[in-house]
Amino acid sequence: MISSFPKLLNATLVTLKLVSLSLIFGIFLGTFFAILRTGKNKFLKNFSYYYSYVFRGTPMLVQLFIIYFGLAQIEYLRSSFLWIILKEPYWCAIIAFTLNTGAYTSEILRSAFETIDKGYIEAGQSLGIPKNKIFYKIKFPIAIRQSLPAYSNEMILMLKGTSLASTVTLMDLTGVAKFIISTTFKPIEIFIVAGSIYLFITFLIHTFVKLVERKLEYPK
Amino acid sequence: MIRIKKLILSIFAFLFLITSNTYADKVRIATEGAYPPWNSKSADGKLIGFEVELANVLCGYMGHECTIVEQDWDGMIPALRMRKYDAIMAGMSITDERKKVITFSQGYADEVASLAVMKGSSLESLKTVEAVNLSKGAKKTLKTLTTALAGKTVGVQVGTIHQNFLESGDVGKVNVRTYKTQDEVNLDLAAGRIDVALAAAVAFTDYAEKSGKPVVLVGPTFSGGAFGNGVGVGLRQEAQFGSSTAMGKRDGQLLKDFNKAINKARKDGKISELAIKWFGFDASM
Numbered sequence: 225m226i227s228s229f230p231k232l233l234n235a236t237l238v239t240l241k242l243v244s245l246s247l248i249f250g251i252f253l254g255t256f257f258a259i260l261r262t263g264k265n266k267f268l269k270n271f272s273y274y275y276s277y278v279f280r281g282t283p284m285l286v287q288l289f290i291i292y293f294g295l296a297q298i299e300y301l302r303s304s305f306l307w308i309i310l311k312e313p314y315w316c317a318i319i320a321f322t323l324n325t326g327a328y329t330s331e332i333l334r335s336a337f338e339t340i341d342k343g344y345i346e347a348g349q350s351l352g353i354p355k356n357k358i359f360y361k362i363k364f365p366i367a368i369r370q371s372l373p374a375y376s377n378e379m380i381l382m383l384k385g386t387s388l389a390s391t392v393t394l395m396d397l398t399g400v401a402k403f404i405i406s407t408t409f410k411p412i413e414i415f416i417v418a419g420s421i422y423l424f425i426t427f428l429i430h431t432f433v434k435l436v437e438r439k440l441e442y443p444k
Numbered sequence: 445m446i447r448i449k450k451l452i453l454s455i456f457a458f459l460f461l462i463t464s465n466t467y468a469d470k471v472r473i474a475t476e477g478a479y480p481p482w483n484s485k486s487a488d489g490k491l492i493g494f495e496v497e498l499a500n501v502l503c504g505y506m507g508h509e510c511t512i513v514e515q516d517w518d519g520m521i522p523a524l525r526m527r528k529y530d531a532i533m534a535g536m537s538i539t540d541e542r543k544k545v546i547t548f549s550q551g552y553a554d555e556v557a558s559l560a561v562m563k564g565s566s567l568e569s570l571k572t573v574e575a576v577n578l579s580k581g582a583k584k585t586l587k588t589l590t591t592a593l594a595g596k597t598v599g600v601q602v603g604t605i606h607q608n609f610l611e612s613g614d615v616g617k618v619n620v621r622t623y624k625t626q627d628e629v630n631l632d633l634a635a636g637r638i639d640v641a642l643a644a645a646v647a648f649t650d651y652a653e654k655s656g657k658p659v660v661l662v663g664p665t666f667s668g669g670a671f672g673n674g675v676g677v678g679l680r681q682e683a684q685f686g687s688s689t690a691m692g693k694r695d696g697q698l699l700k701d702f703n704k705a706i707n708k709a710r711k712d713g714k715i716s717e718l719a720i721k722w723f724g725f726d727a728s729m
Contacts, residue, residue: 293628296635311637313621393599393621393632402518403622406603409545411522 228404228414235400236421242386242396246321247379253322254329261334272330279327285388288320292392313392325382332374336367369440376433380426387422397421471508471698472529473499474515478625480650481722482535482675485514494722495533498552501714502677505705518603518624521546524680527691530698532678535644537605539672547681549702551674552715553727557606557666558645562633563658567592567640570662578614578669585664590616592663597621599629599638606642609670633659646723674729677702 260272279287295301295310309315340363348358390399401418405411475483475495483493491512503510513529524532524546537555538548561567570592576582593615600606602622610620623629626643630651633641641648645661652659682696709715715728 293631293635296631296637302636313637391624393623399622403602405522406518406607407541409521409525411519 228408229417231400231404232397232414232417232421235395235397236425238395239383239386239389239397240425242317242321242389242394243379243383246318246325246386247382249318249322250325250329250382253326254333257326257330258333258337261330262337276327276331279324280331284320284324284385285391287324288317288388288392291320292316313389313394316392317386317389317394321382321386324385325378328378328381329375332371332378333367335374336370337363339370340366365440369437369442372433372437372440376429379429379433383425383429384422469508471503471506471510471531473503473510473512473531473533474520474524474529475499475512475532476517476520476534476625477514478517478627479535479644479647480654481646482644483533494553494718495535497718497722498709498715499533501709501718502702502705505708506701508701516624517601520603521678524678525684527680530679530695531702534678535675536678537672538674538676539605539608539670541608542672542678545681546678547699548676548678549699550706551676551729552706552709553675553719554667554729555671555675555727556645557609557642557671558648558661559640559642559663560633560645560648560659560661561640562636563660565639565662567596567662568660572664574664575667576664577667578609578671580668582664586614589663593618593640595619596639597637599623599632599641601626601629601643604643605671609666610642612670614670630655630657630659646727677706 257272257275260268261276263269291310292313301307301310309319344362344366345358348362353361386396387398389396390402393399395403397418401414405414408414475491475493477483477485477491477493479493481493483491483495486492491514496512499510499512515523515529515534517534520532520534520536521542523529532546535555536542538551542548559567559570570588572585572588573582576585597619598610599621600610600623602624607620607622609615610618621632621638623632626647629638629641629643630648632638634655634657640662645665648659648661651657679699679702680695682692682699685691685695687693687696706715710728716726719725719727
């Protein structure tokens with residue numbers, strides 16, 4: 225039991241790496257698609273809409289399996305340079321998680337953009353601030369502040385979602401827990417320890433977001 | 445107050461009712477349904493395979509009414525211990541490690557393990573003796589394998605004797621990837637994500653035959669040591685629920701019943717017959 229703890233802690237690092245990398249990539253992807261979504265180009269708008277529709281509407285496990293097992297069935301892909309990335313379970317997981325969290329993030333940011341009080345933008349316009357500056361000096365910071373509570377939810381969901389990585393041979397926290405169970409046959413004890421580690425990481429995320437929220441609070 | 449008491453009592457009564465099937469005399473046998481030809485599922489979702497048919501034969505001999513249930517491999521032993529079913533027939537080899545937590549009937553069939561690669565692999569020409577028994581010492585072959593497998597990625601199903609062997613250090617340090625099912629091992633072997641796979645030899649030949657993929661067996665076949673002593677029926681230890689309790693007594697009796705039935709099935713050639721039907725050769729023991 226106690227000897228399994230260092231193994232689980234090591235695996236926690238893999239989980240943390242997976243969740244942080246996919247969240248970082250996901251923020252960029254989400255912002256990109258949110259901007260397309262709120263923009264004027266109809267084609268890009270639709271493209272962004274269907275992207276988030278598909279990735280929010282299908283289970284992440286299915287997405288991961290399509291990317292990992294599905295794409296590997298295509299002979300052409302296997303002989304292309306893409307195989308260098310797709311061969312590795314690690315990158316398959318990152319790609320699936322990024323695409324998934326990107327879809328949710330774009331939706332969170334879109335709704336934040338759309339609920340910005342028109343008054344702020346008009347104030348900027350009346351001061352003669354150029355359009356792109358209005359975006360990243362007024363709209364973007366407000367949208368970020370607005371979407372923080374929803375985004376902290378997404379971070380926690382992603383943390384738990386990374387447990388799916390174990391289904392494609394990655395030894396993350398869940399993967400190692402299952403491995404230890406396969407040799408000790410003690411599912412309850414090991415899963416409780418693994419669950420507590422997840423809970424602790426959630427607590428850290430929660431605290432971190434609370435701090436950022438307080439920092440970004442509007443002056444009253 | 446009385447009402448609450450009644451409510452609580454009726455909840456307990458209900459819980460007892462829905463869990464009491466574990467006390468019924470029906471014997472529940474678990475199999476994986478994903479390890480052909482040992483056990484698998486037909487296109488219409490029915491459990492089929494060597495062990496499914498053998499289970500029915502054994503139940504007939506024991507005079508028990510049986511149901512065969514499906515269970516994922518990685519939860520097989522824990523669920524047996526939690527009384528979700530009474531016996532395991534899932535190509536499970538009899539090993540000392542497993543004997544610490546469950547008990548086994550006598551073996552009913554031999555599982556021969558082998559490495560497999562895709563045609564054209566650099567390992568295809570791997571030259572070794574034909575069969576290795578780890579209990580009898582096989583230093584030379586293991587040394588050859590250690591050199592051959594150095595730096596290679598090997599795929600196995602999680603929680604199997606094959607994984608235990610690779611992680612025992614007998615063949616040095618290899619990159620082991622573990623999968624939930626043998627199906628997934630086969631898929632990644634064919635895709636080239638893993639260089640070589642280790643499982644029951646029949647699992648590979650069955651896959652090669654059904655998928656048409658050029659999977660070839662290489663190296664020796666393995667037995668003994670980490671590979672255990674044949675495949676048997678996994679059962680709860682009599683002592684787990686106390687040898688004098690009704691549950692413990694029932695578990696102990698079931699072991700005796702299975703041993704008797706296996707003896708009978710072996711003597712009248714039923715096991716050999718089923719083995720030849722499903723494996724193509726007589727794997728009975």
